[in-house]
Amino acid sequence: MTVKYDPKEIESKWQRYWEEHKTFRVNEDSVRHKYYCLEMFPYPSGRIHMGHVRNYAIGDVIARYKTMRGYNVLHPMGWDAFGLPAENAAIEKGVHPVSWTYNNIAYMKDQLRKMGLSYDWDREIATCDPVYYRWNQWFFLKMHERGLAYRRRSNVNWCVSCETVLANEQVIDGRCWRCSSIVEQKYLDQWFFKITDYAEELLSGCDRLTGWPERVLTMQRNWIGKSIGVEVDFPITDSEKSIRIFTTRPDTLHGATFMSLAPEHPIIEELISGAKKEPEVRSFIERIKHQDRIVRTAADVEKEGIFTGRYAINPVSREKIPIWVANFVLMEYGTGAIMAVPAHDQRDFEFAKKYNLQSRVVIQNHEGTLSEETMSGAYLEEGILVNSGEFNGLDSATAMEKIAEYIESQGIGKRTVNYKIRDWGISRQRYWGTPIPVIYCEKCGVVPVAEKDLPVVLPGDVTFTGKGGSPLLQAGDFISTICPSCGRTARRETDTMDTFVDSSLYFLRYCSPGVDNTPFVKQSASYWMNVDQYIGGIEHAVLHLLYARFFTKVTRDLGLIDVAEPFENLLTQGMVIKDGAKMSKSKGNVVDPDILIGTYGADTARLFSLFASPPEKDLDWSDRGVEGAFRFLSRVYRKVAEMSPYLDPKQNPDASDMASYKIILLDIESELPSDLKRLRKTVHQTIKKVTDDIEVFHFNTAISFIMELVNNIYLIPIEGRTGEKAFLYVMKEALDSLTLLLSPFAPHISEEMWHMLGYEPTIAKAAWPIYCTEISQEEESLIVIQINGKVRSKITVPAGTPEDEIKNKAMSDEKIKGLIGEKAPKKVFVVKEKLVNIVI
RNA sequence: GCGAGAGUGGCGGAACUGGCAGACGCACUGGACUUAGGAUCCAGCGGGCAACCAUGGGGGUUCAACUCCCCCCUCUCGCACCA
CATH class of the missing domain: 1.10.730.10 (Isoleucyl-tRNA Synthetase; Domain 1)
Incomplete structure (x- = not known):
């Protein structure tokens, strides 16, 4: 009699059982140790893909294993439900984002159900639900109160295809992270979250995240980009003003032989206005400003510049130095102006060479062989100060300190810390997101919506044309409102929030979903948080994972939770590869989970995706x-x-x-x-x-x-x-x-x-x-006998046989005796329970 | 250019703290069972007739190296004029 394994029947039977018996429902239980196992929730795009199968299979093994080990396991699932595809579907197919999204959720939930994942579905959340996104708005208000949410007119990244703004993190190689279109610059009023206030803590926190992969931490540290240096004022000749620069190399200050300004630097106007060089400089600046930002910031682009005709005084050498405008100097970083030290900075070196500008060695190497005439590149190493007045003879590390002190004592500058990270621009000119809870009043200006009036709900009756900006601009009933402060008619903000705001809170919301008077119950959050194991793709290394850390710190500062970090341990799973490329529709190498599960069952799909490769490595589909x-x-x-x-x-x-x-x-x-x-x-x-x-x-x-x-x-x-x-x-x-x-x-x-x-x-x-x-325990050990490191024989001995006895047995082994003959071995090594190596 | 990771049979991958390289699976080969086998069970399976040779290449340390050290090559990812 042969019994056939019929996964279809077995799987639906047990899925029904788990569902009916609410097998995976959990509650807080102070007696048991908790374990919070979380996988990144999916965007409801329509159907799950193999990446999801792998991600959720990994999470499910951990959750089920921990449950069997006696932990009280929180293992929730939900939907990252706001986002552009829903809106695009509305434009292309005329389906409303609400129905498109909820249909997708229904379908995908069924797919996840068929995978047999041990979720507590009672905790399911969808971020597009006003019950959920009101808390985005609530956090916005709290952050606004604390000055952590602010509005500013600025140059922002604009994706032409998505017709919306992107945060810096969301621009990858000058292209949109979502659709890969070229990103342009646009000058707009935008809402920002002041993530820079937390730059230092986000950076130092990396050191404590010992359960995170090193490369994710490196990427975060890199993104935050801390550098310590000094700011110094360089007085302009024939002017009362000075130009402030930032440098990490105060030890090279005496070697500053010219200055370079970012083309956007506001002082340029003043420097050139009315001067002979004005038209020439102006046209240069115009040309650079119109240069593609990506092109301009690429390292291999040729350095270009123009002399302004004006001079500044090097505040330590008292030397008169020319002021240039240079394409490689960025207004957004530091002060938008640099002191140029050609002898000790490669960019300045190339620039000086091209325009025949003066150079001066101020850090001499230990052989004393450096000279301006013979250098073929900047000298970046440490050395001894020369040509630096009273600082001559100091080693560069000491000089760094001494000159910084001198600058501060002279009142011409100060020590500062610079970060590359910018504030998080959260305004999106789109419909399908959380409305930013702000009202504009002619009289009162920017007025936040009152807490009691939350949520500001998205209007349902809007039309999607794909033209003319956000559909909310046409929603008259939504826009026109009353100023909470003075009662006059006022206008609502039509921008919505970046969807990364949604995913910065969801792990907290899972602790007490559905509560309507608070984002989460503090007691529940203190029981479950933080997430013991988080699992997801590496692509969120600096986006979601950085934002979520930031939000967690703000939440802590609001007194709502005690933890400083949301995710204790992070597992970044590898991609699913087929035929040498990442599975994707465009490559045409996708395996449809529905077909896979339909043919072999979920257990097979899970087992294979776990067996074929370790979780953090790429998985070759076969x-x-x-x-x-x-x-x-x-x-x-x-x-x-x-x-x-x-x-x-x-x-x-x-x-x-x-x-x-x-x-x-x-x-x-x-x-x-x-x-x-x-x-x-x-x-x-x-x-x-x-x-x-x-x-x-x-x-x-x-x-x-x-x-x-x-x-x-x-x-x-x-x-x-x-x-x-x-x-x-x-x-x-x-x-x-x-x-x-x-x-x-x-x-x-x-x-x-x-x-x-x-x-x-x-x-x-x-x-x-x-x-x-x-x-x-084995009763016998297999001992390998080597002669000169080569396996020559094998014997078994009772476990725990003492070393010298093993040695004797090895030496009296027939094969070995035959090979070594009568010669006495030079040395014999014995590794207990493992091997004997006889050296002859 | 800088940083991180990787390179092992025909393939995916194992190998603890230096101690039998190739676990397990796939593919392949043979056998058994069978009317039949593309089901199942069992066995074999890096190369070489062998001595031996084999973990990207070359050196080194060691009784012993996939593992540690130095040099080089290739691939993947991240960062990239950040003053």
Whole structure:
């Protein structure tokens, strides 16, 4: 009789069971240790893809494993539901974003359900729900009160295709992070979150995030871009004014032989106005300003500049130096002006060379060989100060300090810290997002919406044309309102928030979803937060993950939570690759999860995506490999089905004592036949190895150990032994353990087998198996015998044999004796339980 | 250019703190069972007839190196005129 593994039937059966019994619902329980396992929630684009399957399979193993280890596990799921695709669908297909989004959610939720993921669906959230996004607005108001949300007119990144503004982080290589269109600059009134106030803490916090991958931390540190230096004023000749520069190299101050200004620097107007050079400089500036920003900031673009005709005084050397305008100087960084030290800065070196400007060595190398005439590049190393007046002879590190002190004592500058990170521009000129809760009144100006009036709900009746900016601009009823302060008619803000605001809070909201008088219940958040394990793609290394950290710190400063960091441990899973490229529609190499699950079942899909590669590495998809995973599950199922009539008391009245097999095995341990003894040993070793590997997320090797166990179970013949009690006890232990070990990876089949083995559901709440060290211990060790590092023989010795005895046995081994003859070995190395190396 | 990671059979990948390189799976080969096998079970499977040779290449340390050190090559990712 062959039993067929039918995943379709098994999986829908157990999915229904879990749903009906609310198996994965959790509540706060102060007695138990909590574990918050979170995967990045998806954008409801329509259907899940293999990246989601992998991400959620990983998270589910962790959540299920921790549950079986006795933790009270919070494992929620929701929808990052605001965003452009919904609005584009409205423009292209005439479907309202609300129905488009909720239809997608319904479909994708069903897909996730079919994956058998252990979510507490009672905590589901959708960020486009006013019940959710009112708290975005509430946080906005709180931040506005604290000066952390402010409005400013500025040059912003404008995506022509999305017709909206982008934050700096959202511009990748000069292109939109979402649609890859070229990003232009536009001068607009925008709302910003003052993330720069937290730059230092966001940076120093990186050091404490020991559970994060180093490369993510590096990317964040890089993005924040802290540099310590000094600001110095350079007086302009024939003027009362001076130009302030920022430098990280105050030790080279005496070597500043000219200055370079950003083309946007406001002082230029004054410097050139009325002068002979005015038209020439003006046309240069105009040309550079129109240059593409990406082109202009690319490192390999040729340095260009123009002399303004004016001079400044180097405040330490008192020398008169020319003021230039240069394309590579950025207005947004530092003060928009630099002192140029050609001898010790490569950019200045190239610039000076091109325009034949003076250069002066002020840091001499230790050989004393540097000279302006012979240098082929800037000297950037440390050295001894020369040509620097009273500072001559100091080493550059000391000079750095001394000159900074001197500048401060003279009142011509100060030590400062600069960051590359800019404030987070959150205004988006789009409909499908959280309305920014602000009202503009002719009399009162910018007035925040009163807390009691939240949420500001998106109007439903808008038309989507794709032209003329945000659809909200046409929503008259939405726009016209009354000023909360003076009562006159006023106008509502029509910009909506960046959707990254939504994902900066959701992990907090999961702690107490649905509450309507507070963003989250403080008590719940203090129980669950922070997230013990967060899992998602690397692409959010500096976007979502930085914003979420920022929001968490603000939330803490508002007194709402105690934690400073949202995510204790971060796992960034690799991409899913097929035929050498990332799976994507444009490459045409996608595997549809629906078809995959429809053909082989969710357990196979999960098992393969966990087995094929370690989670943080890219996963090479293989249809053959999927079949292999399916074959393995079938093989497991067949064995359990074969044994179940003998092991399940419901099917076999003689098996009523099976429940106490653990105790019985203790008594008969020493009488077991050797093949059963061997199997027991393997079972206990496997429990240990699988447990250890799950702990460090080595799911691929954990699964391979389970496979080995199955191979070993198959090696025990069953013919004629079904009446043998000892055989049944050992089999029971093996199959029970196997089923439990497999259950986080392939939960449906495990649930079914658990039932076949005579247990009541659900295996999800069963205890993780424990191994017995004594049983798992090998009685014999295999010792490899090497001569000069080459394997020559192998012997087995009882475990724990002392070193000198192992050595003697090795030396008297026939093969070895034959090879070394009568010669006495030079030296013999013995590694306990492992090997002997004889050096001759 | 700078920083991080990686390079192991035909393929995906194993290898603890330096101790049998290639676990496990895929593919392949053979056998068994069978009317049949593309199901299943069992076995073999880096190269070489062998001594031996093999973890991107070259050197080094060591009794012993995928693992540690130095040089070089290739790939992936991130940053990139940030003063």
